[in-house]
Amino acid sequence: MISLLDTRLAQLKRTDEVVHTITPSELNAGEWWAETGRDWPGHLSSGLIEPRKGYRFRPENLALSVILDGVECERLVDLGTGSGALLLIADAFLEPSIGLGLELQSDAVERLGRTLEAHQRGHLRAEQGDLREDKSLRTLVSTLGGKADVVVMNPPFFPSGWGRASSLESVHRSTHALHGDVFAFLEAAKAIVSDEGMIFVVFDATRMASLFAAAGKVVLEPDRIVMIPNRHQAARADEPYRVWVRFRQGSMLRSL
Numbered sequence: 719m720i721s722l723l724d725t726r727l728a729q730l731k732r733t734d735e736v737v738h739t740i741t742p743s744e745l746n747a748g749e750w751w752a753e754t755g756r757d758w759p760g761h762l763s764s765g766l767i768e769p770r771k772g773y774r775f776r777p778e779n780l781a782l783s784v785i786l787d788g789v790e791c792e793r794l795v796d797l798g799t800g801s802g803a804l805l806l807i808a809d810a811f812l813e814p815s816i817g818l819g820l821e822l823q824s825d826a827v828e829r830l831g832r833t834l835e836a837h838q839r840g841h842l843r844a845e846q847g848d849l850r851e852d853k854s855l856r857t858l859v860s861t862l863g864g865k866a867d868v869v870v871m872n873p874p875f876f877p878s879g880w881g882r883a884s885s886l887e888s889v890h891r892s893t894h895a896l897h898g899d900v901f902a903f904l905e906a907a908k909a910i911v912s913d914e915g916m917i918f919v920v921f922d923a924t925r926m927a928s929l930f931a932a933a934g935k936v937v938l939e940p941d942r943i944v945m946i947p948n949r950h951q952a953a954r955a956d957e958p959y960r961v962w963v964r965f966r967q968g969s970m971l972r973s974l
């Protein structure tokens with residue numbers, strides 16, 4: 719059945735954009751969600767606006783819903799929010815009073831503004847800014863009215879210059895650390911999260927060493943992990959392809 723939200727999204731998307739539905743079936747046929755016996759939030763199934771050609775929704779984003787289980791949050795931030803997939807998923811499961819998505823690429827910020835308008839979620843906002851700049855982080859904290867309880871992120875996995883770059887500049891800027899690597903993302907998160915707050919990071923399983931090295935450097939400790947198995951036929955059975963990790967403030971002594 720077509721809902722009012724579906725109609726608004728269809729009206730607000732442009733000809734070079736698509737509406738991408740956010741449903742459990744996109745990740746490993748949805749079996750992981752069926753096991754929970756819970757209903758999937760209906761408005762997520764209506765989805766978000768994203769570019770027809772460009773960085774698109776990734777199925778591992780869905781597993782954020784699992785690692786967020788039992789977490790309480792008033793103030794939410796999504797660093798490098800892109801089309802806002804993590805912002806929308808975290809909002810649906812945490813029901814914060816305010817949620818901000820920070821993004822460098824202004825066309826993505828404008829697009830997310832239209833997705834949020836369609837969803838009529840007045841407590842969510844897309845902000846343009848660079849997470850490496852103190853000014854952007856100060857503005858976030860002041861708009862939130864205090865430090866964040868939860869920060870979510872999907873930082874670019876690949877070092878600048880690694881592998882073959884996408885011919886689309888917007889994709890290259892999303893997959894490769896051209897404007898800050900995982901360390902820059904975690905450093906920004908550390909600056910805006912409260913003492914009791916939590917940081918949720920999705921990362922490539924084969925690059926975990928760089929994630930943990932960066933976390934150690936900014937004194938964050940992992941305390942929860944969700945591994946996402948790679949069900950691709952060519953993959954080895956013991957090879958998770960993406961990993962969600964929850965970090966909390968650490969202590970220098972325990973990081974030694």
Ligand SMILES: C[S@@+](CC[C@H](N)C(=O)[O-])C[C@H]1O[C@@H](n2cnc3c(N)ncnc32)[C@H](O)[C@@H]1O
Nearest residue numbers: 798799800803821822848849872874892897898
């Ligand atoms: C891997 S994409 C993830 C997009 C989205 N969060 C998702 O999960 O679909 C990384 C995002 O971080 C943004 N980004 C990279 N460097 C940034 C910076 N210095 N400040 C703010 N955003 C940045 C990119 O533009 C891109 O949208």
